[in-house]
Amino acid sequence: xxxxxxxxxxxxxxxxxxxxxxxxxxxxxxxxxxxxxxxxxxxxxxxxxxxxxxxxxxxxxxxxxxxxxxxxxxxxxxxxxxxxxxxxxxxxxxxxxxxxxxxxxxxxxxxxxxxxxxxxxxxxxxxxxxxxxxxxxxxxxxxxxxxxxxxxxxxxxxxxxxxxxxxxxx
Amino acid sequence: xxxxxxxxxxxxxxxxxxxxxxxxxxxxxxxxxxxxxxxxxxxxxxxxxxxxxxxxxxxxxxxxxxxxxxxxxxxxxxxxxxxxxxxxxxxxxxxxxxxxxxxxxxxxxxxxxxxxxxxxxxxxxxxxxxxxxxxxxxxxxxxxxxxxxxxxxxxxxxxxxxxxxxxxxxxxxxxxxxxxxxxxxxxxxxxxxxxxxxxxxxxxxxxxxxxxxxxxxxxxxxxxxxxxxxxxxxxxxxxxxxxxxxxxxxxxxxxxxxxxxxxxxxxxxxxxxxxxxxxxxxxxxxxxxxxxxxxxxxxxxxxxxxxxxxxxxxxxxxxxxxxxxxxxxxxxxxxxxxxxxxxxxxxxxxxxxxxxxxxxxx
Numbered sequence: 001x002x003x004x005x006x007x008x009x010x011x012x013x014x015x016x017x018x019x020x021x022x023x024x025x026x027x028x029x030x031x032x033x034x035x036x037x038x039x040x041x042x043x044x045x046x047x048x049x050x051x052x053x054x055x056x057x058x059x060x061x062x063x064x065x066x067x068x069x070x071x072x073x074x075x076x077x078x079x080x081x082x083x084x085x086x087x088x089x090x091x092x093x094x095x096x097x098x099x100x101x102x103x104x105x106x107x108x109x110x111x112x113x114x115x116x117x118x119x120x121x122x123x124x125x126x127x128x129x130x131x132x133x134x135x136x137x138x139x140x141x142x143x144x145x146x147x148x149x150x151x152x153x154x155x156x157x158x159x160x161x162x163x164x165x166x167x168x169x170x
Numbered sequence: 171x172x173x174x175x176x177x178x179x180x181x182x183x184x185x186x187x188x189x190x191x192x193x194x195x196x197x198x199x200x201x202x203x204x205x206x207x208x209x210x211x212x213x214x215x216x217x218x219x220x221x222x223x224x225x226x227x228x229x230x231x232x233x234x235x236x237x238x239x240x241x242x243x244x245x246x247x248x249x250x251x252x253x254x255x256x257x258x259x260x261x262x263x264x265x266x267x268x269x270x271x272x273x274x275x276x277x278x279x280x281x282x283x284x285x286x287x288x289x290x291x292x293x294x295x296x297x298x299x300x301x302x303x304x305x306x307x308x309x310x311x312x313x314x315x316x317x318x319x320x321x322x323x324x325x326x327x328x329x330x331x332x333x334x335x336x337x338x339x340x341x342x343x344x345x346x347x348x349x350x351x352x353x354x355x356x357x358x359x360x361x362x363x364x365x366x367x368x369x370x371x372x373x374x375x376x377x378x379x380x381x382x383x384x385x386x387x388x389x390x391x392x393x394x395x396x397x398x399x400x401x402x403x404x405x406x407x408x409x410x411x412x413x414x415x416x417x418x419x420x421x422x423x424x425x426x427x428x429x430x431x432x433x434x435x436x437x438x439x440x441x442x443x444x445x446x447x448x449x450x451x452x453x454x455x456x457x458x459x460x461x462x463x464x465x466x467x468x469x470x471x472x473x474x475x476x477x478x479x480x481x482x483x484x485x486x487x488x489x490x491x492x493x494x495x496x497x498x499x500x501x502x503x504x505x506x507x508x509x510x511x512x513x514x515x516x517x518x519x520x521x522x523x524x525x526x527x528x529x530x531x532x
Contacts, residue, residue, distance in 0.1 A: 071208045083288065085212035087205055087323035087331045090338070101328075101335060106397030110329025112340040113310070113400055117317035130326040 003029035068092040109134065128157055173241050176277055177250055177493065191467040192415045194347040194387065197258070198305040198404070199294035200313055201332045201341035205321040209333040210271075210286040218270030218286045225285050225320070229274045232315045234308075235283070238276035244269045249498070253489035258296065260284060279308060288333050289341075291316075300411060302344055302404045310400075329396060339396030344404050346411050347376075351386040351464040352421035355429070355436065359383075362414065370394050371410060376456070385456030385483070390414070422468060437465030445520040449502075450509040455486045462516075471523040478515055485511060 003011045009029030067074035069092065073085030084090065090097065102108045114127065131154045138147040203209060207221050226240050243251065243264075251265040259275060259282040271286040284292040293316075295308035316322070323331040329339035337343070353359050363373045372393050375383040390411060392403045425433045440461035443454075450458075459479055466473035484490055486508045492499050499507055 071212055073212060077212075081211070083211055083333045084209065084331075084335065086208040087203060087325075090325060090328050090331050097335060101338065101396060104336065104396075105339060105394045108396065109327055110325075110339045110396060111399050112329060112342075113313075114326075115317045115322050115324050115330075117314070117319070117322075127326040 001027055003027065005029075006031075128154060131157065173239050173246060173250075173275075176239060176275055177253055179277075191463070192349055192418050193300040193411065194349055195258075195299065196297045196301045196305050196344075196346050197294055198302060198309050198342065198344045199292055200309055201289040201330065201337045201343075202291040202293065202313065202316070203323040203331055203333070204290050205323045207290065209288075210290060211288065211333065215270045221290055222270055222272045222285050225290065226272060226274070228316065228319045229283060229285075231319075232312060234312045234315050235274065235276040235279070235281055237278070238274050238281070238283075240274040241272060242269065243267050243271045243273070246273070249489050249492055253487075253493055256484060256487040256489050261287060261292070263287060264292075280305070281308060281312060283312075289337070300346065300408065302346065302408050306342075306344065306400060306404050336393075337395050340398070340400050340403065342395060342400055342403060343391055344407050345389050345391030346407065348388050348390060348411070348414060348418070349386055349460065349463065350388055350414070350418050351460050352418045352425055354386045355425055355432065356421045358417070358421060359388075362417065366390060366410065366414075369410065371407065384453055385460040387456070387460070422464075426468065433464075433468070434470060436461045437470050441465070441471065441520045441524065444512050445517045446513065447509045448513075449505045450486075450512060451505055452486060452488065452508065455508055455512060456483070459483060459486075462520075470527075471520075472526055475516075475519040475523075478519060482512060482515060485515075 001011045003009045004027050006029060009031065011027035011029055066072065067077070068085055068089045070088040071086035073089055075093075078084060078089075078093070084093070098108050131150055135147055135150040135154065138144075138150055204221065204225075207213065208217060210218050210221070213221070222242065226242075229235065230238065230240060246254075248265070251260060254260045254273070254275075255262055255265040260273060261284065264271065264273075264284045264287040267286070271284070274283040274285065275281070280296040282294050282296070293309050293312055295305040295312075297305045297308075325331060330341040332338050332341055350359065350362075353362060366373050370393050372391050374389045374391070376385065376387045376389070390407065392407055394403070398406075440458040443450075444458050444462060459482060462471070463476070463479055465471040466476050466479065485494070488499075488504055491504050491507050491511070494511070495507060
């Protein structure tokens with residue numbers, strides 16, 4: 001296959017871009033790729049992977065400029081450093097983070113230790129809702145083993161209500 | 171205890187070589203952030219100073235780290251921060267940070283907490299030998315006590331929230347330091363690294379991320395932090411480590427059976443150079459000490475002074491050498507100081523061991 005830019009060299013850099021939901025493929029030779037600003041040695045940073053190579057979906061331009069409502073980190077900042085700015089960034093960039101976290105980790109749901117202390121009560125309600133949602137999913141997928149475990153977790157967490165009214169319960 | 175005493179005395183878990191001869195040490199670290207503050211690198215220095223002051227006060231009251239020593243990074247000379255890095259108490263990254271970052275150390279319990287590294291809190295517990303479960307329990311207790319005092323950034327879906335998404339979830343990195351000279355001599359490290367990577371674990375050199383192996387020391391750690399329970403991550407890593415240990419033992423047995431001359435040659439050369447060299451780079455010293463340890467493990471040399479070899483692994487590092495000298499040493503001076511220290515410590519030991527060996531053969 002010839003390079004789509006100079007039409008003379010053999011194309012050996014193959015790019016796939018998703019712009020506004022459409023897939024574009026581009027085949028370039030190494031020198032044209034370099035001239036177009038593609039880093040051939042390190043074609044993608046982790047943040048590129050997270051946030052996609054294309055531009056933001058249409059209509060997001062305003063949101064884009066403001067960034068995370070709490071810490072104002074913008075997509076470009078994250079792209080540069082690979083680091084998020086504050087806990088709320090996970091909510092703000094959540095939809096984009098989810099698929100890549102799935103690829104990087106085992107699924108996209110935390111199953112380990114949960115905090116019980118200082119900020120527990122605010123989170124308890126949120127956690128219960130999340131567990132109920134997971135339970136529905138498990139039942140729909142006929143994963144009854146998981147469903148039983150989730151049901152026990154929900155019971156334990158709802159029951160905690162009475163106990164945790166005394167702060168020294170743990 | 172103050173920070174100077176910590177600097178002068180490496181603690182048991184950094185020098186002890188308790189069980190077996192392959193697993194050097196275990197470590198579990200948790201990344202945590204405050205729910206109500208911006209992550210350290212995005213917040214700016216004044217925000218970091220506020221977070222450090224707040225956390226320092228809270229950490230000092232936790233029963234699990236009673237008697238801990240705390241210090242702002244700017245209160246500890248850069249060379250001394252480097253020394254703490256060489257003992258694996260700080261990350262290289264943290265050692266370079268100044269005002270607004272800090273450390274809380276409880277050496278007796280093998281606990282070290284970095285405040286305002288990449289995350290507000292990086293809490294780690296270290297144990298000699300294979301002690302992942304104990305290390306996890308120790309750091310888990312600190313985390314739970316802290317959780318009762320400050321709101322931690324947590325989402326039911328994502329788990330503990332961290333500045334880098336590679337740590338989100340448990341925020342836990344469990345790692346084990348292994349000494350694998352047998353596999354190295356049998357040229358079987360490459361396949362091992364590949365195999366371990368395939369099951370989602372990372373293999374790194376002595377100093378962690380992005381470093382190559384020196385002295386046949388390798389760190390194996392979990393990569394995945396989201397979607398697995400802490401206990402499962404640790405159990406899985408422990409199983410893999412046991413597997414690698416048996417591969418190493420197997421490689422040593424094959425060396426003894428099939429390549430004994432090579433083995434004796436390696437150990438003999440190492441003993442000779444360590445006892446008589448006047449210039450030693452850190453890399454060369456670590457590699458030779460590795461061969462010497464192998465010789466002791468396999469009974470080629472008396473293992474009576476194993477502890478000294480182990481201590482030297484730390485003492486020959488640049489910041490340790492400079493603290494001993496009481497001044498900054500340029501790299502060529504360090505290589506001389508290192509050779510001198512090694513000669514003084516090991517020269518007599520090696521001569522005695524070799525004499526004993528000759529006698530046995532007469």
